[in-house]
Amino acid sequence: MAGRVTRFAPSPTGPLHLGHAFSALTVWQRAGSGTALLRIEDIDRGRCRPEWEAQIFDDLHWLGLDWPRPVMRQSTRGAAYRDALERLGELGLTYPCRCSRADIRAALSAPQEGVSLGPDGIIYPGTCRGRRVEEAGPDEAIRLDMARAQAMVGRCGFHETGPLEGWHEADDLAATVGDLVLARRGFGTSYHLAVVVDDAAQGVTEVVRGEDLFEATAAHVLLQRLLGLPTPDYHHHRLIRDEAGKRLAKREDSRAIAKYRAEGITPREIRAMVGF
Template identity: 70%
Template sequence: MAEARTRFAPSPTGPLHLGHAFSALTAFERARAAGGRMLLRIEDIDTARCKPAWEAQIFEDLAWLGIDWPRPVLRQSTRLPAYAAALGRLAAMGLTYPCRCRRADIRAALSAPHAPVLGPDGPVYPGTCRGRPMAEAGPDDAIRLDMRAALARLGPLPAFTDTGPAHAGRHDLRAETLVDTVGDVVLARRDIGTSYHLAVVVDDAFQHITEVVRGEDLFPATPIHVLLQALLGLPSPAYHHHRLIADDTGKRLAKRDDARAIATWRAEGATPADIRRLVGL
């Protein structure tokens, strides 16, 4: 039987806050309860925003919380060839196309007569560049997945299981939902050569993750990931989308909320037990 493995995958673009503490502790304790391990992955492909000082702070905060992880950690910045290989496989299947549209172009195409449908990445792409051959791809192009072609290639669609409080149960992928409310997602941004969706799928398989533990705000992205797993012939882990930690007004915490940063609580004399109490553990 495979070892149980979860992962915590922060980006070093700012301080960890109480929401990160809850997610990391949840992943760590679920792995430990199953006799396995939590892996730490540094999602640093956005090199313009990622800073070594924030990465060092991640290690310090997690250790202070009592969380341990195997060394060395996996950094996405070292994995670009693996992402390129996965993108090449999808391109060889005829499932990708280059897209030259900027955000303003997409907004203009969706401006009338109805409000745009919002998907996991924002307004669902209207397909302006669909049909462009990959031979035309250049440095100013993003690479998108042709969702209809991908669904046609798979035939029967896969399903995934979630054990989180808001989405517990089996979830079948549905073609009409993926076309209408997800659309042709970006697989490679023009500035970094990959995307969150592609990188997370490749890395979860590489690290043999058996359960993905993350916030319920990422639940809408999970069908994209399960679809990519099926297309690439990768194993599909179980999922646990946990509740989000909000501020006093009910708004989800973000990295810009420095007052909620773990380091701030530590500096004010809080203990790891205080943090656990604050996040409801």
Template identity: 70%
Template sequence: MAFGAVRRTRFAPSPTGPLHLGHAFAALTAARLADPGEFLLRIEDIDRSRCRPEWEAAIHEDLRWLGLDWPQPVMRQSDRLPAYRAALDRLAGMGLLYPCRCRRADIAAALSAPQEGMIGPDGPIYPGTCRGRAMEDAGPDDAIRLDVRRAFERLGFDRIGFHDEAVLPGQRHDLTAEDFIAGVGDVVLARRGMGTSYHLSVIVDDAAQGITLVTRGKDLFDSTYIHALLQALLDLPQPLYHHHRLIRDAAGKRLAKRDDARAIRSYREAGLTPAEVCGLVGL
């Protein structure tokens, strides 16, 4: 475990829309749990088709208004593609990757058979249609997937896990190799046109920044098993995790960036103070 007395946390939003109350809660939680350590801001902008400079500027403005501060310069994932490529090359050298030409419609058709079609943390469980393809056959329109069964065989592990200080603290959360294979499947590590994926970039960047406590919503709890597996394969330190509650609307639905009415800037323009916004999210 790579956590100690002094904590380093991060808030890593994507500049694809306005920050809302859920983001405010996540950022403030990360900053408070870092105290007296260090809180970092990271911009996750690998999806260049959706990211906008104006939303990135708004992220800085909203967080400053909430009273947060962080070291400069800010890490931006669009500047980190060589690091992600190096991680992919290392996994490919282990014989653990394969190119996948399947589109969503292809996967949906393959999963229409009885007892198929399970949904995991990375979406529908991939049926392995392209698993026999070699990386030498990879083309520009292919995604790159991890052969999960081979990954566990290489590690010699029968399970993978992590520790969470918010969910059953003191207890290790484990998932067996067979449950991972059946319930998660061969995850995408490089999406078409991106050169990476959330799962790969987040663990590479957390290690590069020396993050010791990863704070994020409980909706990403199951994804952490993927990150634990990748950390083990790439010999990266595993941080401690804190999966916090989600901020929901009156109907119990998790807030999304389309909820402009709950955007931080809307509350600012309405005259609320940062303390009052903290109160809205129970802080």
């Protein structure tokens, strides 16, 4: 593991819970004698709060974790995201989208249309595909024309070091992922674009994250190839779930690390609780 660079990249939109603890501990374990980075994914300025960011630092320190300074924050990376978006536009791979979630659901309610799910939920039916970026209004999203992008780069594969260890390829991302949003209204970017640009900027050699993002990874590899960025290894870990088998979310305050701390639970007990 010498020289490996991993990262933990939470969003300061609520308290860290047991799932975050498991993910962070996995990141630092995978780093070994290399480097584990902390990145703050705060592009959603409407939901991110300084107090939640401070709580992230406090909880991670309490778990016995440390990281290099300064910490990268997505809120300071707008220029890098704009450059990447412009590059994809120059390749003729982007288009503006005015559709709301309700519009997409309505378009897919027609009898001839099937509903398929991808990493972001319902796969976009392509209503706005073919529009030019120059036509974009101030409140419109920018999407990637996935079929055209994959025709440019071909099959996209990555090396998985997690439970599904091995080489994984995808040859029809238009059907399984769809036209990803690259820039959302008011954000200037999206998770998919920002994470690819930031991992490259930080020299991440192994991306450690939950198995819920496995289906998005081949699309991230496609973006890396389009932008001329290196492709790291990927490690998709299991998710921590509640008694009903549901994945934990930030609204699960009863599972918040801070709540366990207030009750006198120790870091060692937290590790045991998540099977670490």
